[in-house]
Amino acid sequence: MAADVDIEALGLLDGLEGDARQERAELIAWLLDRGFDLDHIRKSVAAPLVLAATRVFGDDGDYVSAREICESTGIDLELLQRIHSAIGLPRIQDPDAVVFLRADGEVAAQAKVILDLGIDPEDAVAVMRVMIESLGHAAAMMREAALKTMLRPGTSEIEIAEASEAMSIRAAPTIGRMMEDLLRLQLRRSFETEAVTAAERAAGRLPGARQVTVCFADLAGFTRLGEALPPEELERVANRLAELAHDVSSAPVRFVKSIGDAVMLVCSDPGPLIDAVLDLSDAAAADDLPRLRIGVASGCAVSRAGDWFGSPVNVASRVTAVAQPGTVLTAESTRDAIGNACNYEWSSMGARHLKGVTGDVKLFRVRRTATA
């Protein structure tokens, strides 16, 4: 029984006063009753409140040392260190210290599985890094949404701990299948959009740089808005932009990412991208969002791990910065790539010096041709 343990003396209530202290003591007693030992409660990265829920996902108090992980997976310490840094686990200070959750060690074993396929260690680490980063966002979102469903005014800590544990138990078996299905779905889609060309096969290397059109759309006045609105409100505005950008992006236009107050879209074909961003501009106006600055440029870029690199990315970002709120501004490269398609109207905005770009860049505002 928990009553035997002097919770006060364990340091688990430090910094808490009054009701909060009382509630936390009750929560710890509840956890002890549920079979958590004190060491586990103290060591866990999770707050006591969600410990019961995270136990369902492997935070079971079973710790191992880095050396044990190496021995059981067959990867060397140096690579393990790199994997740890890729997945955001603490640095290995002492290889013999028993400080890593066994379940976390199993993620390192997944990297070993990739290596065993004959894949370069560098690449294996890159795969883990991208997975961790992108699923980290999803996990954060899922936790937030889950917590929101159980927070009611005045909920006690034990009630939250219980509800989150119950939800985790319910979701855990399905989540694996879902992850697998979603990953397979995206793998199938990646086959659709990218073939391997004869030239690439001849060279024996992968899709290098290719001609693409890149667009950024930026919420005008976001910094000023940030000074005036509470952060939650700001997040809602940014989130709404991402949602609209997703809505207007259907193949061949790809939504690449949202970056704070901006979104980035890419397309190998400039026409559909221009159509999408004109739609986006209208949608933002209809949705009461701040006006968008939209900038577009074309050129050679390379795609790695879902992001894009190359001159058109940088130029599009610079063009965006000089676009008038509410307009779509394109670099000459995009104007030329579109040619004489009659569904657009172009007005020259003169040639401008853009930071970091040699010479002046001719800029054009693009609109839909007015329907007669």
Add this chain to the structure above:
Amino acid sequence: MADDSDIEAIEASGLLDGLEGVPRAERAELIEWLLGEGFTVEHIRSEFAPMLMPAGRVVGDDGVYISARQICENTGIDLELLEAFQRALGLPRIDDPDAPVHLRADAEAAARARVFVDAGFTREQVIAVARVLGQGMAQTSEVMRQVVLEAVIEPGATELQIAKAYGELVQHVSPLLGPMAEDVLRLQLRHGLETEAVSVAERAAGKLPGAREVTVCFADLVGFTRLGEAVPPEELESLANRLSAIARDVAAPPVHFIKTIGDAVMFVSTEPAALLRAALELPGAAEKNDLPQLRVGLAAGNAVRRAGDWFGSPVNLASRVTAVARPGAVLVAESVQGAIGADDDFTWSFAGARHLKGISGEVKLFRARKAGEE
């Protein structure tokens, strides 16, 4: 060996239209093999890259298509929600609910989002989660595809050789995909970090972790746009990659590496001194790794964490401070200098009060150095 009638059939199918010479011969060889593997002419015709079909089949592209209405009947979710899921996952929008155009496997994946509905998430939450998951998996599959293709591609390989080698490797990888994705997601669900510390006040209010006082840091590669005009895209990508490696290296709790944004990296910490200490490591690390110089900027204030990213005034301000930092320097807004106060680890020099775009009034800026360095 193909006999003449096979070759005639392939020619007649139109699958070689537009190809000449060696590519035509290679494609014919590939198609003959695909037909032998049980793929139909119709299925091949519908594919953008026939070479990747064996691999595609392994991951669930079996050529079976069903309509949106059938999916709804099979899974019990309503049409409108299914469409929202499909859009969130980046699947194309289809206007006709009765058109059998959805790959069965895709449809089943979309229907899995049901688990969140059952968990009591609101409609908006379900769609937001599906969107972030879809995006995360898209990035993951992109890097996997690249890595796996790099592993099988050999100079001068024919379409058939690649189709076979790729198909085989994907066959090996396939059973591992589920456990791998599941393990990684579980790890992320375990490591909730400080967001999870739902405070008494938040519970009393019945809402989630709101804004908290944090310090935000950006580090930016100087001259990246100019470089982008001068060097090939692959080179740029390698620079950005090295920057993100350095960033991960200097970030250890309580300093959190948040993300790479092209030529910049972002960190957040609830402890300003720890973050500044990490930030001061960056310029030296960049030099050691043969990177261009870095501009580093920090600001403190109230921000909110959502879906792994941060929103709020210090995020915007830190970005503006970074833009005016000198190459190689670490510049902080007065909010940071004030929060750290007297600390023997740092020395400060006043860098003037500046007007920053979008910020009313002037912001006092300080250049930070490690104590004992000039």
